[in-house]
Amino acid sequence: MNVLFSDPASCCGCGACAAVCPSGALQMTADAEGFLYPTLSPQLCLDCGRCRTCCPLQAEDYARAAKAEAFFLVKHCAPAVLSASTSGGAFTALSDAVLARGGTVYGAVFDKALRVHHTRAVTAAERDAMRISKYVQSDLSSVYQPLREDLRQGKPVLFSGTPCQNAAIRCSCADLPQKAREQLFLCDIICHSVPSPLFWEDYQQLLAAEAGAPLVWARFRGKDIPWSRANSNRGFAYRVAGENAIRKDDRFYRLYLSGLPARPSCYCCPYTDLRRSGDVTIADYWGLEEQDPASYDPRGVSLLLVNTAQGAMLLQTASSWLLRQQRPAAEALAAQQRLREPLARPNQRAAFWQDYQMHGLAYCFAHYLPPKMC
Numbered sequence: 001m002n003v004l005f006s007d008p009a010s011c012c013g014c015g016a017c018a019a020v021c022p023s024g025a026l027q028m029t030a031d032a033e034g035f036l037y038p039t040l041s042p043q044l045c046l047d048c049g050r051c052r053t054c055c056p057l058q059a060e061d062y063a064r065a066a067k068a069e070a071f072f073l074v075k076h077c078a079p080a081v082l083s084a085s086t087s088g089g090a091f092t093a094l095s096d097a098v099l100a101r102g103g104t105v106y107g108a109v110f111d112k113a114l115r116v117h118h119t120r121a122v123t124a125a126e127r128d129a130m131r132i133s134k135y136v137q138s139d140l141s142s143v144y145q146p147l148r149e150d151l152r153q154g155k156p157v158l159f160s161g162t163p164c165q166n167a168a169i170r171c172s173c174a175d176l177p178q179k180a181r182e183q184l185f186l187c188d189i190i191c192h193s194v195p196s197p198l199f200w201e202d203y204q205q206l207l208a209a210e211a212g213a214p215l216v217w218a219r220f221r222g223k224d225i226p227w228s229r230a231n232s233n234r235g236f237a238y239r240v241a242g243e244n245a246i247r248k249d250d251r252f253y254r255l256y257l258s259g260l261p262a263r264p265s266c267y268c269c270p271y272t273d274l275r276r277s278g279d280v281t282i283a284d285y286w287g288l289e290e291q292d293p294a295s296y297d298p299r300g301v302s303l304l305l306v307n308t309a310q311g312a313m314l315l316q317t318a319s320s321w322l323l324r325q326q327r328p329a330a331e332a333l334a335a336q337q338r339l340r341e342p343l344a345r346p347n348q349r350a351a352f353w354q355d356y357q358m359h360g361l362a363y364c365f366a367h368y369l370p371p372k373m374c
């Protein structure tokens, strides 16, 4: 088996190449850091070139849709949605707009083993499982075919994910008729970086070993404490089998923010400016406490960027569920580092992964965990 791309930084792990391969010559397999990469079975390859044409990192201008044109502060009208969402519930309003038209929604969920993958929702209850940011790379492999099929049938589709995932969906649908593509609404998030699924799996095992029972539930950020950037690393909560009590631990998120467990392609991510892959972009409206204390809400506020006419139409349709206010671009640019530059590759990254492989996660927590944020 050959690795399709020799430089790990030139693959974002979206799996579009494997999904479109007509002969099954490409399989996504995890490397020693736990990130998925395509591996090629040369005897099955037809040399059709489909894998390269749908690769977002090889596409013209990285399959970015357009430059962000309008910047909004948005907040869902329903308090229950604010409590159940990461920031201001923008995703719920956008997805309700698509579900109300008989459409389908694609987003990231936990499976029973708390692995993160993308799936399809046709009801609000199924969509609700997609809420809450899961700070781990989500596996997209099972959604390419059903999403294309939904578009072929003329259904409106909302896809929500990281910028590279949105670009992958755009590329993999480029061969569909225009009428079908007009039903596709892409929503990317401003993305700090994606850490390895192995890191997440090992963290669960560490917590389970410490608690003496496996994890049955986890939430990366909750609203039991006021929503704010300073509190964002205090919200990781989990429950173990046989207990109702919620436990807390911040080691995962603190190490995530250090950038050490990030995917190599995150350090040169092309989607870290105002040229976005989604029709809309959502994020936390960080910095609002200082910029406009009167608009700050401890239950959460979203930033929403409208990047295309398709995005403007989506926001318009979702407006009955949202309070919204147009804001200056400078606020988002000041507060969001990932609208200005990619994550810097930490000097210690190679040493971190060497130690991780030799000594495991507990050792890395002891030696690489940054000090607590105050």
Ligand SMILES: Cc1cc2nc3c(=O)[nH]c(=O)nc-3n(C[C@H](O)[C@H](O)[C@H](O)COP(=O)(O)OP(=O)(O)OC[C@H]3O[C@@H](n4cnc5c(N)ncnc54)[C@H](O)[C@@H]3O)c2cc1C
Binding pocket: 084, 085, 086, 087, 088, 089, 090, 091, 092, 106, 107, 108, 109, 116, 130, 131, 132, 133, 134, 135, 136, 137, 138, 160, 161, 162, 189, 190, 191, 192, 193, 194, 282, 283, 284, 285, 286, 302, 303, 336, 338
């Ligand atoms: C890996 C990651 C990095 C992020 N980095 C930043 C950042 O630097 N700055 C910032 O302001 N915001 C960041 N966010 C986005 C932020 O945390 C919220 O998701 C966003 O504000 C939307 O809030 P909401 O209340 O509308 O969403 P929710 O209702 O909470 O919905 C969350 C949405 O995110 C999607 N999602 C969740 N986990 C994943 C995943 N692992 N992969 C792909 N999609 C996922 C879901 O499909 C859903 O659509 C990040 C999110 C993730 C998952």
